[in-house]
Amino acid sequence: MLGLILRRLSISAVILLIVSMLVFVATLLLPGDPAQAILGQQATPERLEALREQMNLNDPFAQRYLHWLGGLFVGDFGVSAASGGSVAALLGDRIAASLVLMALAAAISIPVGILVGTYSALRRGRAGDHAATGISLVLAALPDFVIGIALVTLFSTTVFTVLPSVTMAPPGEQVWDYPSQLILPVLTLVLVVMPYIIRMMRTTMIEVLDSGYVEMARLKGVPERQVIVRHALPHAIAPVAQVVAIQLAWLAGGIVVVEFLFRYPGVGQALVDAVTNRDVQVVQALAMLIAAVYVVVNLLADIVGIVTNPKLRTGGIR
């Protein structure tokens, strides 16, 4: 089992390395000079040359790549062309703010999704099930910003005006000091992520409920409640863990639109701003950050899959 996990780990490392090359090549393709972009049109040739030297722009391409890659490991992401400050300082608070958003969305959508999916499976074919599957089918189809705008229209502007539609924390204070501002962004993410968890939970639970050992437990006279909690649920959790991981990985990219919509001061909003300003250093740093989260979460999903699968765990396969 350990060998299998190590193999997955090394594959992930190689993938991240290739992604970093792809992301870095983006700078090469960009027209114009980053030093010029930072200093502006009025800069003297001497200052330009000095900044180029400072940013290592005169070094050969491979050396610049290695320098950049080395910087990523020690938290040195380069200099932002738009603000002139270091990218790391720009992103510090924003990473924490985005993590709060993701953690809250995950903490709500996973248990609720599992509960609704189980309920749906138990009431298969009845009204409650039809409602749950119908709603999750519709929600799964809607783009995230459509769900977000619908919530804003409902709760903060046109219909009711009970919740703030934008996040605004005075400088120095953190976003989580204003919980009411977090409700709509978190709710949007929950509604985007949950349908997939519900659908997967329902499908696996139905499969498990039809299996021989659940029938056996029922025939033995085990109370229905215990059949579900002790016999059925543990077997359905493993496949659902994979879907949960995929959804968490999706959150890493999905926060971009939701943060932009609610003006939430996280990495997603920073990414959109950087793309608008063509601030390559920031885009690169954020792309690598999001890719890293994506790859790590997928790796965790694989590991959960290996650990919960008895055949893989004991080395029966391979």
Next chain:
Amino acid sequence: MTTIDTATEAIAVPPGLLRRIIRQRQAKIGLVLTGIVVLVAVVGPLLLPWLTGYTSTEFAGRPFQPDGVFGTDNLGRDILSRFLGGGLTLLVFAALATALGMVLGTAAGMLAAYQGGALDGIIMRGNDVLLALPQLVFALLAITVLGPQGWVVVLVIGITHAPRIARVTRSAASAVITEDFIRASEMYAVPRWKILLKDVLPNITGPLMVELGLRMTYSIAAIASLSFLGLGMQPPTADWGLMINENRIALTVQPWGVILPVLAIAILTVGSNLITDAVARASATVEENK
């Protein structure tokens, strides 16, 4: 002709995939929903001038006024005109991106499954790399380098669809290529591309149709999202995603500029998802009948 007909009747061949799709209630609802939006998007630009009196970029008055049917937008343009004129680009771009992704993905997936060996390895590892970046982040990276232009959006959405489609194609095709009729074609020395096109492709249409529907829904969502972020279609183009971006600051005074395009995108994606769901069910029954 008649003898053949009676012969097929006798074996009771299951109805074709299309007919089985249409028979489902979900497919009917989905077709009606998407049909309405497609009709608005396609006929809208033609009816524009005499229906509202303004083109989609013409100024009709002062900003955020209740003039006309739905009022004016942030720059004083007629909202109904912009709505009617703003759907076609989204649909065309989504269709182009989906088509590009389907062609690339199907070709890569079939090649990987049929050739196996080193080529399979290279294609599938390449897929893993492309899948390591979320689609939207990949698109944003491309837009940073190449600028927010229509062809960049189509290209990058198409390319990021391809690995996902290739995976599905590969697993569907691997089941087909071990069949005897493929070996028979090989013995007749039929060229490889012909085997893939004439023998493999027709046998994996079920999963590919599901993938087509799914990717179309995602393309619409992704392209509309990019425009919403202000990084897809650029002003003064009339575009549903862009309209939402431009008018959301005035949601309290002039909600129509946001509500109309949001509703259209919602109906469109829900409709195409319903159709996809029906296709998935219909092609699943084919598998059972085999």
